[in-house]
Amino acid sequence: MxxxxxxxxxxxxxxxxRWRDKAKIVNGVNYVSLDDDGNKQELEFxxxxxxxxxxxxxxxxxxxxxxxxxxxxxxxxxxxxxxxxxxxxxxxxxxxxxxxxxxxxxxxxxxxxxxxxxxxxxxxxxxxxxxxxxxxxxxxxxxxxxxxxxxxxxxxxxxxxxxxxxxxxxxxxxxxxxxxTEDGARTHYYQQLLKGDPTDNIPGLPGIGPVAARDLVWDCRNDGDFQEVVVECYVAQYEGEWKQWLLSNGKMIHIQRDMDDYFTLEDWPFAKEIESL
Missing domain, CATH: 3.40.50.1010 (5'-nuclease)
Structure with missing residues (x-):
């Protein structure tokens, strides 16, 4: 394998x-040095x-x-x-x-x-x-x-x-x-487009965290279902600027499947439908 x-x-x-290298531990208690203002002194190496x-x-x-x-x-x-x-x-x-x-x-x-x-x-x-x-x-x-x-x-x-x-x-x-599973991986991906990734400072949609993202996509069964939910949520939040926000977040969140694989809405039929209205 x-x-x-x-x-x-x-x-x-x-x-x-590294603190253990210079720690002063007596009877299980770690003693730290303080400066004149009472702040913990940084260890020097x-x-x-x-x-x-x-x-x-x-x-x-x-x-x-x-x-x-x-x-x-x-x-x-x-x-x-x-x-x-x-x-x-x-x-x-x-x-x-x-x-x-x-x-x-x-x-x-x-x-x-x-x-x-x-x-x-x-x-x-x-x-x-x-x-x-x-x-x-x-x-x-x-x-x-x-x-x-x-x-x-x-x-x-x-x-x-x-x-x-x-x-x-x-x-x-x-x-x-x-x-x-395939379904689990797909669900994880689209939930991230909704909630963003705070760890990497990718904003997502305001007010949508892990629980809300999970609830929004709970009955989605295929890519088309997920994409419809994601686009509708971005339109509701950003109105005429929905596409720019979705593309921006998607390009940050999307992990490549090959060297030329960048996030795009070209293969999102519902996005094209909304854009044409």
């Missing part, structure tokens, strides 16, 4: 929290400590990968990691901006090493960069290629966005297999 791996998850997980941390994180990456492959009895795998560029950033400058703002508010010092782990994974032959894309795009592209040739595969990640891919998924954080 082929494992199709979201390497970004492994890279982040490999960079373990020198260059030698940073180098050792990077080496340890790289070993964590390889160990975590080996353990996962052994657990799943995998004989081969392919892995993608995020590239420095992403076409979504050009179309929507606020894409994932909330993550960057959170990083500025609450910097996690270990995250500065994640790009180095990605680079090591690529240069050492463990992974490839998802050039100008998310790792998610490569994962779905590879999954569709495997499906076309009849190769058994399992998607390895924690990212709910990838639940638009029918098939077996290994949830790294829970260490369990989730089977996504």
């Amino acid at each position: 082929l494992a199709i791996i979201d390497g970004d998850i492994l890279a982040h997980n490999a960079c373990r929290p 020198d260059k030698e400590e940073d180098t050792q941390y990077l080496l340890d994180s790289w070993e964590n990456f390889k160990d975590d990968l080996d353990k996962m492959l052994d657990r799943l009895y995998i004989d081969k795998y392919i892995m993608a990691v995020k590239s420095p560029t992403n076409f979504r950033d050009d179309m929507y400058p606020d894409y994932k901006m909330n993550r960057r703002k959170q990083q500025m508010r609450k910097p996690r010092k270990q995250n500065m090493f994640v790009p180095s782990i990605r680079k090591l994974a690529v240069t050492q032959g463990y992974a490839v960069y998802a050039h100008d894309r998310e790792a998610d795009d490569y994962v779905r592209i590879w999954a569709e290629e495997a499906r076309r040739v009849g190769e058994d595969f399992i998607v390895c990640s924690v990212d709910k966005d990838l639940q638009c891919i029918p098939g077996k998924h290994w949830l790294m954080h829970h260490e369990k297999i989730l089977n996504i």
